[in-house]
Amino acid sequence: MSLRDKSDISWVATYFPHVPLYPYATWEAKPATPYHSKSKGAEALTYLNFVIQHYGCRLPKMAAFIHGHRRSWHVEDAANQLLWLRWDQQEFWNLRCRGHPGCSGGVFPKKDPKNKGEFGTPYGNMWSKVLEKHGLGPVPDWVASPCCAELLVPKEAIMRWPIELYMDLRQWLLDTDYSDYTTSRVFEYTWHVLWGNNGTVNCPDEVMCKCQLYGECKGQHREQRQTRLLL
Numbered sequence: 536m537s538l539r540d541k542s543d544i545s546w547v548a549t550y551f552p553h554v555p556l557y558p559y560a561t562w563e564a565k566p567a568t569p570y571h572s573k574s575k576g577a578e579a580l581t582y583l584n585f586v587i588q589h590y591g592c593r594l595p596k597m598a599a600f601i602h603g604h605r606r607s608w609h610v611e612d613a614a615n616q617l618l619w620l621r622w623d624q625q626e627f628w629n630l631r632c633r634g635h636p637g638c639s640g641g642v643f644p645k646k647d648p649k650n651k652g653e654f655g656t657p658y659g660n661m662w663s664k665v666l667e668k669h670g671l672g673p674v675p676d677w678v679a680s681p682c683c684a685e686l687l688v689p690k691e692a693i694m695r696w697p698i699e700l701y702m703d704l705r706q707w708l709l710d711t712d713y714s715d716y717t718t719s720r721v722f723e724y725t726w727h728v729l730w731g732n733n734g735t736v737n738c739p740d741e742v743m744c745k746c747q748l749y750g751e752c753k754g755q756h757r758e759q760r761q762t763r764l765l766l
Contacts (some may be wrong), residue, residue: 537733542603543657550614555595557585558603574706577719578602578684582726583705590698597622598693600686600726609683617713619749620687627692627730629737630685632744634766640722641679641736654720661721669700671728680727680737684719687748692730700729 537559547556554732559581573580582600599620605613609631616630631637644659662674704725710719746752 537581538601542604543604546605546614548620557589559584563616573709574715575718576694576715576722578707579719579722580708582684582722583701583708586693586701587698587705588692590701594690594693596690597624598688598690600684600688602685603631610685610687613685616749619751621750622750624748625688626732627727628687628744628748629681629683629727630687630748631681631683632739632741632748634681634738634741636721637682638679638738642720643677644674645676654713654717655661657711657717658721660711661704661707661725665700665703666725666728668703669696675735678724678728678735679723680731682723684723684726686726686730688726688730688762696729712755 544558547554578600585598585600586594599617601613601617602722610616620630642658643655646655658678659674662671667673708722711718713721727733728735731737742753
């Protein structure tokens with residue numbers, strides 16, 4: 536869990552008392568957690584620190600990489616989302632099934648940015664310096680995935696790559712002069728490349744995603760099922 540502010544995370548213990556929690560706080564005054572991380576690339580550095588510090592036998596069989604806030608513009612209710620989540624998945628999933636933003640535009644690493652909100656050049660820089668070095672091939676033409684970097688990842692997917700790759704990604708992030716906003720976008724479009732099975736484009740059908748990941752299948756709306764959580 537990436538804690539970039541002093542969010543109230545008591546909801547996690549309330550609804551998931553038996554699930555191991557690894558909260559990485561990014562502010563200077565450490566809270567009641569053994570995990571601390573600098574803030575760089577939004578949640579990116581906290582995710583990389585978790586992977587590096589738990590690489591190998593300490594990694595859980597399945598890990599959910601999430602933010603500390605329960606509600607935000609990109610998730611209606613994280614507690615509900617995780618309660619409905621089907622944890623028996625055997626592959627990587629972005630917890631956001633809606634493709635916009637992320638799949639509707641994507642990133643073009645070989646194109647120079649036309650405005651400061653684009654990050655193709657920084658993405659290409661990261662890829663050529665780190666991912667190409669570790670055998671992921673040349674810089675791609677287009678990369679796409681749903682936004683927001685909240686993920687469900689099996690241990691096998693993380694262990695697909697040597698720890699040195701994660702250490703090199705972390706070093707690139709720490710050394711770069713690109714902004715926090717830019718680097719966070721770069722990594723939003725990197726996780727599925729590392730841990731998914733669909734190459735550089737990970738844009739599943741929204742209906743299929745909701746059915747497989749949350750059991751919200753066609754003809755059966757969430758309101759028709761028993762409520763698991765009192766809002």
